[in-house]
Amino acid sequence: MPRSLTEPQIVAYRRDGYLAPLPVMGAAEASALRAKLEAIEAGTGGPLRGDLRHKAHLLFPFLAELIRHPAILDPVADLLGPDLLCWNTNFFIKEAETPSFVSWHQDSTYWGLSAPDVCTAWVALTPSNLDNGAMAVIPASHTMDQIPHRDTFDRHNLLTRGQEVAVEVDECAAVPLILQPGEMSLHHVRLVHGSPPNPSHDRRIGFAIRYIPTSIYQLEGSDSATLVRGEDRFGHFELEPRPARDMQDDMLALHRRLTERAAQILYRGTGVDNFNDPRAVRG
Numbered sequence: 001m002p003r004s005l006t007e008p009q010i011v012a013y014r015r016d017g018y019l020a021p022l023p024v025m026g027a028a029e030a031s032a033l034r035a036k037l038e039a040i041e042a043g044t045g046g047p048l049r050g051d052l053r054h055k056a057h058l059l060f061p062f063l064a065e066l067i068r069h070p071a072i073l074d075p076v077a078d079l080l081g082p083d084l085l086c087w088n089t090n091f092f093i094k095e096a097e098t099p100s101f102v103s104w105h106q107d108s109t110y111w112g113l114s115a116p117d118v119c120t121a122w123v124a125l126t127p128s129n130l131d132n133g134a135m136a137v138i139p140a141s142h143t144m145d146q147i148p149h150r151d152t153f154d155r156h157n158l159l160t161r162g163q164e165v166a167v168e169v170d171e172c173a174a175v176p177l178i179l180q181p182g183e184m185s186l187h188h189v190r191l192v193h194g195s196p197p198n199p200s201h202d203r204r205i206g207f208a209i210r211y212i213p214t215s216i217y218q219l220e221g222s223d224s225a226t227l228v229r230g231e232d233r234f235g236h237f238e239l240e241p242r243p244a245r246d247m248q249d250d251m252l253a254l255h256r257r258l259t260e261r262a263a264q265i266l267y268r269g270t271g272v273d274n275f276n277d278p279r280a281v282r283g
């Protein structure tokens, strides 16, 4: 029995590869999270860059709480089962009036995970709409196998390697996922998706949380994840602790070690081995 999604929603996710919009929190709560992020950015000297955009749930308690939010975990558990790891998190921030974009891609391309049972919860901390570069998806494209991609390393492309699908995408079929602050979309790791730049006068902020069942493993080396629900009976990942305070020294050191190791998997074969390498810094 699903806990949170309806049977038709589960059928729709399996058929189309996404669901949106789904409520997580009210607009006031989302705005408070945005204010926390922006207070951190004020203290770190500007928009989060480099490795701070990845696995930030290890550095900031408000994000450690967000990845465990029942309004996210209940629907994800309906899709992936009761034992859940948060494998990664990524901020997708498009500053106002900037060329940053996301090319059409499948998330699965460089992640190295053993099975495509991966669901992303993309949580909007601002509106995400046709005026500011909302994410769009190609429905049912997740039913294809892995598609070939080419790396562009375009510095305005927010993806790690600026990767894009190396086949024609039928853009007429694209569906934009319009979200209000505090809403989320869910998408499958093989779903083709992307997003255009943000010409509006405000930032567009999304926090992407990547969930996997505990049975999945990393094919490309050692990796880490956070147990967010249930039990880990497999032990495939180094389990991550929860931060008590913003940017604790020990968590900063752990975050550096784990993101460097993750970068070596994501950038394998390119010569880049950390998110602070100039070729890896995006925006």
Ligand SMILES: O=C(O)CCC(=O)C(=O)O
Residues within 6 Å of the ligand: 092, 102, 107, 120, 122, 133, 134, 135, 193, 194, 195, 206, 208
């Ligand atoms: O934020 C975007 O526009 C794209 C996000 C994305 O590609 C993802 O969450 O996998």
